[in-house]
Amino acid sequence: MVSRYALFEQCRSILEKKNIDSARFDTLCIFQDMLGERNPILVTDKNKDVPPELSDKIMELVRRRSEGYPLQYLLGEWEFYGYPFKVGKGVLIPRPDTETLVEHTLAACRQIENKYPKIIDLCSGSGCIAVTLKKEIPEAEVFAAEISDEAIKYLKQNAELNNADITIIQGDVLDEKLQQSLLDFDIIVSNPPYLTGEEMQELQMEVAFEPELALFGGNDGLGFYRRLTAMWKNSLKISGYLLYEFGMGQHSAVSEILAENGFTDITLQKDAAGIIRTISGKK
Numbered sequence: 001m002v003s004r005y006a007l008f009e010q011c012r013s014i015l016e017k018k019n020i021d022s023a024r025f026d027t028l029c030i031f032q033d034m035l036g037e038r039n040p041i042l043v044t045d046k047n048k049d050v051p052p053e054l055s056d057k058i059m060e061l062v063r064r065r066s067e068g069y070p071l072q073y074l075l076g077e078w079e080f081y082g083y084p085f086k087v088g089k090g091v092l093i094p095r096p097d098t099e100t101l102v103e104h105t106l107a108a109c110r111q112i113e114n115k116y117p118k119i120i121d122l123c124s125g126s127g128c129i130a131v132t133l134k135k136e137i138p139e140a141e142v143f144a145a146e147i148s149d150e151a152i153k154y155l156k157q158n159a160e161l162n163n164a165d166i167t168i169i170q171g172d173v174l175d176e177k178l179q180q181s182l183l184d185f186d187i188i189v190s191n192p193p194y195l196t197g198e199e200m201q202e203l204q205m206e207v208a209f210e211p212e213l214a215l216f217g218g219n220d221g222l223g224f225y226r227r228l229t230a231m232w233k234n235s236l237k238i239s240g241y242l243l244y245e246f247g248m249g250q251h252s253a254v255s256e257i258l259a260e261n262g263f264t265d266i267t268l269q270k271d272a273a274g275i276i277r278t279i280s281g282k283k
């Protein structure tokens with residue numbers, strides 16, 4: 001049998017050799033998950049033996065991680081805005097950047113007069129935005145629209161896991177019939193696919209495991225902003241807000257799209273890394 005500490009060092013070193021920047025953190029997360037303890041390599045515990053079946057399982061996770069498979073998919077769950085979200089192949093992993101979009105949306109909700117806002121999250125994926133908004137504003141009526149069969153499974157699971165009573169719609173948000181069936185929203189929010197054709201060619205190893213449907217936003221990355229804005233402004237109440245997350249450097253183009261569609265009070269917000277990341281516009 002191998003001690004926890006020896007196994008930990010062996011795993012960390014495997015990941016480091018594969019140039020995984022977060023080798024120590026990833027090893028710790030895998031140990032926490034497999035041993036079910038928050039501090040699995042505390043000084044008092046580090047000489048404890050790891051049973052062979054468990055060390056085999058840990059080594060298998062480390063092997064997959066060393067091949068670039070995302071840590072979040074291996075663990076099966078990730079935290080967003082303090083809430084747990086199930087994740088796995090076929091669904092985008094919730095990013096800290098998107099917490100900025102939630103903050104921005106909560107600020108927009110405070111601007112509108114309706115205490116019971118009607119909100120829709122387009123391209124909902126894991127449901128991290130829709131579920132979090134419902135948790136933060138329990139009086140809100142929240143809808144989540146998503147096209148992918150795989151993502152929808154996680155979306156349903158995450159709404160249940162967080163006890164969030166939201167309406168989940170499986171459909172194509174670029175379909176006018178769907179838009180015309182969903183009207184009178186106070187808030188429309190979306191983190192649509194926004195990578196350009198060029199960026200899709202240079203994906204970071206981990207991101208390449210995530211679904212292309214969640215990433216590719218057309219050759220210039222702006223396809224969804226143009227089409228969603230033109231269509232979904234018709235589903236927004238007067239004085240309602242449209243909010244988006246976008247990629248680094250897309251803020252001017254997305255601002256123009258909102259202005260061309262008649263939105264006013266256009267406001268941009270930076271994420272924690274200082275990158276302009278989200279936009280809101282008032283109808």
Ligand SMILES: C[S@@+](CC[C@H](N)C(=O)[O-])C[C@H]1O[C@@H](n2cnc3c(N)ncnc32)[C@H](O)[C@@H]1O
Nearest residue numbers: 123124125146147148172173191192193213214
């Ligand atoms: C960038 S991901 C965002 C997921 C989630 N909102 C988040 O912030 O983590 C975009 C999502 O849009 C979905 N999607 C792509 N095209 C769509 C379409 N035409 N209609 C509805 N959803 C679509 C993808 O399946 C993916 O889940």
